[in-house]
Amino acid sequence: MSATTNAIILCVDDEEIPRTLRKLILEQQGYTVIAVTSGREALDKLAESSFDLVLTDQMMPGMLGTELTRQIKQIMPGLPVVIVSGVNELPPDASCADRFISKIEGPAALFHGIADVLQQYRTAS
Amino acid sequence: MSRHDQANILMVDDQPGKLLTYEAILSGLGENLIQARSAREALEILLKQDIAVVLMDVSMPEIDGFELADMMHNHPRFLKTAIIFISAVHLTDVDRIKGYQSGAVDYISVPVVPELLRAKVSVFAELHRTQRQLERLNRELEERVQQRTEEIRMLNSQLEQRVAELETIMQVLPVGVAVAQDAECRDITANAALRDLLAAPPEENIILAARDGETLPHEIYQQGRRLDANSLPLQQSARTGQQLGSMELEIRRQGKDATYVLASAKPLFGEDGNVRGAVGAFFDVTSRKQLENLLRERADLLELATEAIMVRDLNGVLLFWNAGAEALYGWRRAEVLGKNIHDILKTRFSPDSLDMEQISYDPAMSGNWHGNLVQVTREGHEIVVASRQALKDEGNAILEINRDITAQLRAEDALRRTERLAAMGRVAGIIAHEINNPLEAITNTFYLLKNHPSLNEEARYFARLGEEELLRVSHITRQTLGFYRESKDEVEVSLSQLLDDILDLQMRRLELSKVTVSKLYSSSGVIHGFPVELKQVFLNLIGNAVQAMPDGGTLRLRVLEQAPMENRPAGIAVSVIDTGHGIQPEHARQLFEPFFTTKSTKGTGLGLWISKGIVQKYGGSIRFRSTRFESRNVTCFKVFLPDSNGGRLATVTAGDSRRAYSQMAASVAGRSSVSDD
Numbered sequence: 001m002s003a004t005t006n007a008i009i010l011c012v013d014d015e016e017i018p019r020t021l022r023k024l025i026l027e028q029q030g031y032t033v034i035a036v037t038s039g040r041e042a043l044d045k046l047a048e049s050s051f052d053l054v055l056t057d058q059m060m061p062g063m064l065g066t067e068l069t070r071q072i073k074q075i076m077p078g079l080p081v082v083i084v085s086g087v088n089e090l091p092p093d094a095s096c097a098d099r100f101i102s103k104i105e106g107p108a109a110l111f112h113g114i115a116d117v118l119q120q121y122r123t124a125s
Numbered sequence: 126m127s128r129h130d131q132a133n134i135l136m137v138d139d140q141p142g143k144l145l146t147y148e149a150i151l152s153g154l155g156e157n158l159i160q161a162r163s164a165r166e167a168l169e170i171l172l173k174q175d176i177a178v179v180l181m182d183v184s185m186p187e188i189d190g191f192e193l194a195d196m197m198h199n200h201p202r203f204l205k206t207a208i209i210f211i212s213a214v215h216l217t218d219v220d221r222i223k224g225y226q227s228g229a230v231d232y233i234s235v236p237v238v239p240e241l242l243r244a245k246v247s248v249f250a251e252l253h254r255t256q257r258q259l260e261r262l263n264r265e266l267e268e269r270v271q272q273r274t275e276e277i278r279m280l281n282s283q284l285e286q287r288v289a290e291l292e293t294i295m296q297v298l299p300v301g302v303a304v305a306q307d308a309e310c311r312d313i314t315a316n317a318a319l320r321d322l323l324a325a326p327p328e329e330n331i332i333l334a335a336r337d338g339e340t341l342p343h344e345i346y347q348q349g350r351r352l353d354a355n356s357l358p359l360q361q362s363a364r365t366g367q368q369l370g371s372m373e374l375e376i377r378r379q380g381k382d383a384t385y386v387l388a389s390a391k392p393l394f395g396e397d398g399n400v401r402g403a404v405g406a407f408f409d410v411t412s413r414k415q416l417e418n419l420l421r422e423r424a425d426l427l428e429l430a431t432e433a434i435m436v437r438d439l440n441g442v443l444l445f446w447n448a449g450a451e452a453l454y455g456w457r458r459a460e461v462l463g464k465n466i467h468d469i470l471k472t473r474f475s476p477d478s479l480d481m482e483q484i485s486y487d488p489a490m491s492g493n494w495h496g497n498l499v500q501v502t503r504e505g506h507e508i509v510v511a512s513r514q515a516l517k518d519e520g521n522a523i524l525e526i527n528r529d530i531t532a533q534l535r536a537e538d539a540l541r542r543t544e545r546l547a548a549m550g551r552v553a554g555i556i557a558h559e560i561n562n563p564l565e566a567i568t569n570t571f572y573l574l575k576n577h578p579s580l581n582e583e584a585r586y587f588a589r590l591g592e593e594e595l596l597r598v599s600h601i602t603r604q605t606l607g608f609y610r611e612s613k614d615e616v617e618v619s620l621s622q623l624l625d626d627i628l629d630l631q632m633r634r635l636e637l638s639k640v641t642v643s644k645l646y647s648s649s650g651v652i653h654g655f656p657v658e659l660k661q662v663f664l665n666l667i668g669n670a671v672q673a674m675p676d677g678g679t680l681r682l683r684v685l686e687q688a689p690m691e692n693r694p695a696g697i698a699v700s701v702i703d704t705g706h707g708i709q710p711e712h713a714r715q716l717f718e719p720f721f722t723t724k725s726t727k728g729t730g731l732g733l734w735i736s737k738g739i740v741q742k743y744g745g746s747i748r749f750r751s752t753r754f755e756s757r758n759v760t761c762f763k764v765f766l767p768d769s770n771g772g773r774l775a776t777v778t779a780g781d782s783r784r785a786y787s788q789m790a791a792s793v794a795g796r797s798s799v800s801d802d
Contacts, residue, residue, distance in 0.1 A: 015562065018562060021565075021569035021570055022569060025569050028576070103562065104561050104564055107568065
């Protein structure tokens with residue numbers, strides 16, 4: 001296990017099954033995963049605990065992934081955020097996130113993306 | 126001396142002997158000698174004949190010489206008839222003779238000296254003859270004077286008639302006439318037409334130019350410049366002594382439309398050779414001028430019109446061709462006038478807008494027609510025009526006004542296409558969301574399942590099969606529904622590098638199919654774009670090419686830089702050529718349509734459609750040609766991508782591909798070559 005897999009990830013998704021499965025595969029990779037169901041909940045969680053990375057779905061009722069990302073970047077600019085999405089169009093403000101990953105790229109692409117971003121932040125700090 | 130000029134000499138004596146003597150003396154003179162025995166007889170002869178000289182004896186019985194002379198001198202006819210008295214010299218007789226004092230009376234004393242008598246008679250005869258001649262001359266002269274007088278009278282009357290005629294002509298002439306009777310042209314008489322032109326009151330001396338302090342109701346201009354008094358035609362002509370040709374003048378009057386006249390003037394010369402006045406003529410050309418202006422304006426309008434305006438006769442021979450037509454078709458006026466419009470423009474109906482109304486195309490029948498036509502420019506480009514045609518010139522000519530709507534049609538077509546793509550995109554977005562989410566969940570499930578320690582070898586094998594099939598689903602949705610971009614900004618993409626990357630990925634398939642690769646990169650082919658999209662285009666084309674060659678063949682890849690052309694920017698052309706089973710003519714038409722596939726269950730039928738969509742987004746084009754040779758087929762897909770580095774011209778390709786379809790349909794008909802060129 002590489003150093004990055006010790007990281008604690010906050011996983012945000014409104015749909016239960018995809019959220020659970022994403023949590024499981026990440027845990028299998030060695031990450032510690034806390035899952036929440038909305039952007040609002042995520043912000044509350046971030047206020048009480050510290051995380052190494054936020055992984056959020058884009059299409060969520062109440063608050064979009066990009067909106068959540070912007071708010072996180074305002075409060076904690078040093079916290080990396082990765083967005084996963086099932087839609088085919090890149091949202092106009094996608095660049096606010098550190099990485100935008102398509103859901104259909106599969107687990108390998110997801111792991112690679114997360115590890116990459118964590119590596120970037122670790123080298124930077 | 127001729128007989129006619131003989132003078133009559135009357136000899137009067139009562140004694141015949143004396144008469145004989147006189148006759149003997151005078152016979153040598155050659156005159157006509159007449160004898161009279163008495164005064165009475167002499168008077169009778171005098172009354173009958175013109176007598177030049179009377180030779181008379183003074184002493185005669187009954188009536189003597191003096192009595193006869195008195196009687197003669199009482200008669201006016203004989204007042205000047207010469208008389209010679211013959212007398213013995215008596216003092217009293219001489220005194221009486223002298224008493225006549227007339228000069229035409231003489232006397233001869235007795236005895237008669239013959240020479241003297243001959244001399245005296247001869248003088249009187251000559252005198253008489255001269256007198257007669259003078260009288261005759263006088264008479265002739267008088268006749269001649271009278272004749273001359275009559276002639277002059279006739280001439281005068283003719284002159285008066287001519288003057289009257291001229292004055293009448295002046296008054297009825299529709300041309301304004303002015304006559305100046307002095308060199309300074311102060312007094313000018315004008316005819317009715319000129320008064321009308323100047324709106325001058327009748328019977329008033331006309332004033333053409335204002336003198337000091339005067340204002341006139343009219344101002345006269347030449348070519349927009351106001352003329353002063355010296356520059357007016359009459360004055361100018363009188364001043365220079367030269368005739369003036371036609372000069373165009375404008376007469377402006379307050380509150381009225383300007384009047385235009387053509388003026389000419391000629392000086393009048395006096396007997397001394399000096400200018401004594403001038404005559405001017407003024408011809409009203411206002412209506413002609415107005416017509417000219419109107420025609421010029423119309424001609425300007427025709428030239429300014431962006432529409433092509435043409436006139437042809439009923440045989441199609443071109444009579445008129447405006448600047449708009451020159452611009453639209455590229456033919457100069459001089460090149461087409463007199464030629465047949467149908468030969469020049471190859472006009473045919475536009476297939477897009479053919480309807481029943483258009484089929485009855487015959488302007489000569491209905492008088493008017495409008496619709497869309499396809500024509501060919503000088504450069505050989507086909508253009509679509511909105512045409513209006515009308516019968517003119519009493520049915521002898523056809524006016525055609527055309528507007529190029531090619532670009533408009535292309536734009537409309539492109540818009541329809543874009544709208545369709547957008548609609549497809551929306552549908553794709555919804556489907557993507559609904560499929561991709563569960564797909565991720567299932568993929569993740571299989572990922573977890575595959576690695577689950579509780580599974581035995583067989584169960585793990587099943588999980589792997591499921592995962593592989595899921596990869597296919599993912600591949601399809603990524604290819605069709607998930608063409609998202611990895612970044613927002615275009616980056617430099619080397620197309621030859623991109624092709625090499627694809628070849629690396631396909632290496633195993635190429636080897637398995639025994640396909641040899643031939644690369645011809647004459648450029649690295651750098652354009653600005655999004656690598657994932659572009660990769661997808663060539664992955665599709667190369668994938669198709671390889672699939673078309675299950676029993677081996679050659680895959681040829683070509684990258685070529687293309688210089689800008691008239692209606693195409695510079696860019697990169699990439700050709701993907703295979704020697705596979707070729708494209709069936711009946712498939713050519715549908716090749717780029719969505720869900721069309723020749724690979725039955727193996728293909729999505731979206732590859733070429735998506736590729737084309739991407740290429741069009743770049744403002745590029747995609748074309749193909751498939752040629753059947755004896756032993757093999759050669760199929761080439763050629764993608765042109767402009768290196769826009771900025772602005773995109775999506776509309777260009779929409780029209781191109783539409784044309785490509787129609788041409789494809791045409792070429793499929795009988796030839797063994799299928800293409801869209």
